[in-house]
Amino acid sequence: MILSIKGLSVTYQSDDGLIFAVDDIDLSLQEKETLAIVGESGSGKTQSMLSIIGLLPENAQIKGEAFFNNKLLFNQSNNHAEEFRGNEIGMIFQDPMTSLNPYLTIEEQLGLVLKKHLPDEDHGKIILEALNNVKIPDAASKMNQYPHELSGGMRQRVMIASVLMLKPKILIADEPTTALDVTVQAQILALIKDLKDQIDTSIIFITHDLGVVAGISDRVVVMEKGKIVEEGAPEAIYHAPKHPYTQKLIASIPRVDEKNLHHQDAFPNKSIDADNISMEYRIKKGWWSFDTLKAVRNVSCELGQGEILGVVGESGCGKSTLAKSLATMIYPTKGKLKIFGQEANIGNQSLKKITQKEVQMIFQDPVSSMNPRMNIESILSEPLWTHSPNLDKASVREKVISALDRVGLDSSALFRYPHEFSGGQCQRIVIARALMLKPKVIICDEPVSSLDVSIRKQVLELLLTIRKEINASLLFISHDLSVVRQVCDNVMVMYLGQVVEQANVNELFDSPKHPYTKALIAAVPIPDPNIQKQIELKLMEGDPPSPINLPSGCSFADRCAFKNDQCKSEQILTRVDSSLVACIRAREIN
Amino acid sequence: MITKQSRSIWTEAWGAIKKNARATIAFYVLCFMVVFVVIGPVFSSFAYDFTDWSYLAMPPNFENGHILGTDSLGRDVYVRTLYGGRISLMVGIVSTFVSLFIGVSYGVFSGYMGGKIDGFMMRFIDVMYALPFMFFVILLMVFFGRNIFLIFIAIGAVNWLDMARIVRGQTLALKQKEFVEAAEALGVGALAIMRRHIVPNLLGVVVIYITLTIPQVILVESFLSFLGLGVQEPLTSWGMLVKEGAEDMQSTPWLLIVPAIFLATTLFCFNFLGDGLRDALDPRDRQ
Numbered sequence: 001m002i003l004s005i006k007g008l009s010v011t012y013q014s015d016d017g018l019i020f021a022v023d024d025i026d027l028s029l030q031e032k033e034t035l036a037i038v039g040e041s042g043s044g045k046t047q048s049m050l051s052i053i054g055l056l057p058e059n060a061q062i063k064g065e066a067f068f069n070n071k072l073l074f075n076q077s078n079n080h081a082e083e084f085r086g087n088e089i090g091m092i093f094q095d096p097m098t099s100l101n102p103y104l105t106i107e108e109q110l111g112l113v114l115k116k117h118l119p120d121e122d123h124g125k126i127i128l129e130a131l132n133n134v135k136i137p138d139a140a141s142k143m144n145q146y147p148h149e150l151s152g153g154m155r156q157r158v159m160i161a162s163v164l165m166l167k168p169k170i171l172i173a174d175e176p177t178t179a180l181d182v183t184v185q186a187q188i189l190a191l192i193k194d195l196k197d198q199i200d201t202s203i204i205f206i207t208h209d210l211g212v213v214a215g216i217s218d219r220v221v222v223m224e225k226g227k228i229v230e231e232g233a234p235e236a237i238y239h240a241p242k243h244p245y246t247q248k249l250i251a252s253i254p255r256v257d258e259k260n261l262h263h264q265d266a267f268p269n270k271s272i273d274a275d276n277i278s279m280e281y282r283i284k285k286g287w288w289s290f291d292t293l294k295a296v297r298n299v300s301c302e303l304g305q306g307e308i309l310g311v312v313g314e315s316g317c318g319k320s321t322l323a324k325s326l327a328t329m330i331y332p333t334k335g336k337l338k339i340f341g342q343e344a345n346i347g348n349q350s351l352k353k354i355t356q357k358e359v360q361m362i363f364q365d366p367v368s369s370m371n372p373r374m375n376i377e378s379i380l381s382e383p384l385w386t387h388s389p390n391l392d393k394a395s396v397r398e399k400v401i402s403a404l405d406r407v408g409l410d411s412s413a414l415f416r417y418p419h420e421f422s423g424g425q426c427q428r429i430v431i432a433r434a435l436m437l438k439p440k441v442i443i444c445d446e447p448v449s450s451l452d453v454s455i456r457k458q459v460l461e462l463l464l465t466i467r468k469e470i471n472a473s474l475l476f477i478s479h480d481l482s483v484v485r486q487v488c489d490n491v492m493v494m495y496l497g498q499v500v501e502q503a504n505v506n507e508l509f510d511s512p513k514h515p516y517t518k519a520l521i522a523a524v525p526i527p528d529p530n531i532q533k534q535i536e537l538k539l540m541e542g543d544p545p546s547p548i549n550l551p552s553g554c555s556f557a558d559r560c561a562f563k564n565d566q567c568k569s570e571q572i573l574t575r576v577d578s579s580l581v582a583c584i585r586a587r588e589i590n
Numbered sequence: 591m592i593t594k595q596s597r598s599i600w601t602e603a604w605g606a607i608k609k610n611a612r613a614t615i616a617f618y619v620l621c622f623m624v625v626f627v628v629i630g631p632v633f634s635s636f637a638y639d640f641t642d643w644s645y646l647a648m649p650p651n652f653e654n655g656h657i658l659g660t661d662s663l664g665r666d667v668y669v670r671t672l673y674g675g676r677i678s679l680m681v682g683i684v685s686t687f688v689s690l691f692i693g694v695s696y697g698v699f700s701g702y703m704g705g706k707i708d709g710f711m712m713r714f715i716d717v718m719y720a721l722p723f724m725f726f727v728i729l730l731m732v733f734f735g736r737n738i739f740l741i742f743i744a745i746g747a748v749n750w751l752d753m754a755r756i757v758r759g760q761t762l763a764l765k766q767k768e769f770v771e772a773a774e775a776l777g778v779g780a781l782a783i784m785r786r787h788i789v790p791n792l793l794g795v796v797v798i799y800i801t802l803t804i805p806q807v808i809l810v811e812s813f814l815s816f817l818g819l820g821v822q823e824p825l826t827s828w829g830m831l832v833k834e835g836a837e838d839m840q841s842t843p844w845l846l847i848v849p850a851i852f853l854a855t856t857l858f859c860f861n862f863l864g865d866g867l868r869d870a871l872d873p874r875d876r877q
Contacts, residue, residue, distance in 0.1 A: 015605060327775055356777030369768035373790035382786075386778050433772075 002169055002202055003029040003052070007064035010047045010056065010226075021047040023226035024064070029170065034196055034203040036213035036234075038249075039223035040452035041423075045206045048223075049172050053089050054081030069169070087117050090163030091172040095179045096155035100147040106131070107143040110162050117166050130165035131158070133198075135191060153184035157191065164199065174206045181314040182479060183540045185212070186523035192216055208453060210253055211482075211525035214238060215532030222246050234529040252457040256482040256524045257531075260505045262464075263489045267304020270338075271441050271473045272326055274301050277335030279321055279497075283548065291548045295321040297497040298335070303441065308467060308474040310488030310505065312481060312520070314544065318497035319477045323443045326475060328355045340440070357387050360434035364446035366426035370418040376429060377414040380404070383436040403432040406469075407462060424455035431462060435470070442466075443475045448483060460487055481524045485509050493517045496547055496555045503579035513581040513590050515560045516540075554583065562589050606870030613866020616859035623856055627675035636666040638673040639824035650844055659844045661834065670826055671849050677827040678853070681741055682808040686800055688746030693753025694796065698784050700754070701761025712758070715751050723748050727819060736822045741814065745807050753799060760795050764788050801864035805857040812853065828853040 010022040022044040029035055039045040050056045052066050052073055065075035068088060073081050085091075093099050101109060107127055114123045124143075131139035134157040147155055156176055163171055173192070177185040193216050196203065205213055213220065213234070220237045222230040222245065230243040241247045279296040296318040303309050303326075311319045324330050325337065328344050328351065337344040340358065342351045363369040370379050380400040384391055391399075401411045407428040418426055427447065434442055444463065448456040460483065467474055478484050484491055485505060492502040493516065501514040512518045519540040526532050540559055545551075554560070557567040562585055574586045583589075607613045635655060636642065642656070642664040650659040650667075658668040700711035727744045734740055764770060764787070773783050812829025814820040821827050828849050835846030 329775055353777065356775070359775075361772065361775045363768045363772065365768060369772050371769045371773075371787050371791070373793070374786070382773065382778065383776055386776055386782075 005066045009063040011061045036205045036217035036220045043223040044226035053085045089170045090168040092159045094175040130161040134161045172204045183523045211527040214529045252454045254482040254486040267307040269305040272303040273338040275336040277332035280333045306471045308488045310484040310491040311477045313494035317494040327359045359441045360439040362444045362447045366430045407432045441473045445477045500582045610866040612862045616862035620859045627672045630672040674826040674828045681811045682804040685745040685807045686803045689749035693750035697754040697757025701758035798868045805860035
């Protein structure tokens, strides 16, 4: 046993009383074991791990004791955790950008760690070896680069290398893939899976996503509100959860490999009709020269009345830019965009007035999309103040209360402020705000990405009910493919501003046609250890190229497993079965 | 589960200040100071411009009623210091609010509008910065004569530049927030967005800035008075009193020491309070 924790509690004194971040947990870790700690925000999973590397804030009070290799880490009176940090126990965090110092090159950065722990050895050699171990291509030249020159996945690899080069006995990874795109996440997970077999390090993997750890963990611990509620082999946890919380958690995960049974196909009335629209920005390069950034390229799509259209893609693929144009916050630079039958352009201000009322937006982070200095009543009244200024106070309040009621909140919320609500409640309030004007179109930009897994389902169900009630169209933007599968009627997959595949939801997920869609869907972890452990990931290598000055031909060609010479120069839109695919080899490879 | 109590920014700030002993003491001392300069003169039988010919340049003495002594013209130091405090505090507070009003409106407008308007408005501020402040004040005094309101205007007109810059910076950051974007998508007008969404969220910065500006303004007024450009006799301010006291500090040290203690205490307290508020309201420390 390399680590044992007994009766650990972490408490904080706050204005509202004593808060138990971690409440009397026992935990042990065997040599070479990979332990997954799963829990939602506030479950104490990170707090308990911070305590064993001695990084808790000063006002935290620790109870209980922990041993590393039978040596005392801490108990009631002594805390030696700091002596083990780095050389024996290493930790990596969620966002690799904030974990790296932007002013230091990778070599200097990792050199600092070595200077403290291994001052007498050849640093360059150790660093190069560590970077090679985490499969960073062309590691020697990466050593002299700065963090911003690397992609998110590469940065996380650097972080893993910085911890592993000291050959610690325990590696704690705190949500190491949460900030990454799904294809990059798959690469990092594959890396961790490989490292597991090669090195003598035990891994503690902290995550909120049961899918991520299904394939790599030897043992899973489920935490809720500071307590361990269930512990066991992944097969037992995933297939026969005993504790009601675990059952709820497992049941609430949408799965990308399950059919969407309630989708609809035909939508006769068109709300939005985009014909070959592009959005280009000029970026200043020098004093007189410009680069052209093509955020959206030749996108054609239709949104029917009552339809839920999913837009899927990795970060930077133009999903949000497209959404903004549909809300007439920006206008396409090329192509024709018709909203409610009228053409959207800068000259058509009467359409803008209409869309401000009929097209509403729901953002990713509900807390930051509400003004923290306004109470809920004012937040919900604002749409009415703006669009029906003559309404008297009493009827405004009446409408606000009925909107709150519709999203499952009561009138006691009226005079409270956004920070007093949980993330899920906040998203309900934001949805209520979007409903105030009974819009025809609701644009949901990652509406559940910042919510805990168990709340996601409720919010999604709320969106689906509302769609039925007011027959609104939803543009559902998400990078989470499993959610999209369970919610949308039709889906378009975007890559670098282009739609690479468009089909109805089950068609797209059951038989993806475009190589990118295939890779994307294959990269989604499935919360089932039996499936996930067997899957030989067909990894998509590399990162998307920059959207500035794109090469001709298919922009996915560089990363594509099916590319040939023709791909570099040509790209056509083909119809295969009922899907539209932007690939010249679409028919051959399917 | 622990439910969060409903708290406004003020109760939250006050809670944080209470944890900071220095800031709490500073707050109470300042309250006391304000009350004292307002009602303090009542406890003395002398007026601020009354010349007591029988006691010229007397050291502090309880028997004749001049508890903090008199100056070379026989005027009571206790009463004059409190009157000087009224002027100094008033200059500090009024000028700060003048600069606050101009600075916040200018900064929010410039930051929110952005683009060319922002560029133009900020260059104007740069030009204003380039004007030598002393020269500007002397010019005002020469043209319009020495007048207490001119001091308010002169100081306020210069101080708003800092305020505008700070507020503009914060506005640029707030403009990116999703709630502003949400309001824009909803079609809320620019002025309503500034008033409803931007200004209330600037409060934290503004409050801190106020507590740090007031002492600065008091100091500037003292400096002007020290140069002889400040308030007109027989009215006085702490700066004037310090200047007069400094002229004869060997023979009549109490003329310097008494107003200097008042001035220094007030400045210290404002700065401590400002630092405390900054810690309390700094958005980076709050989650």
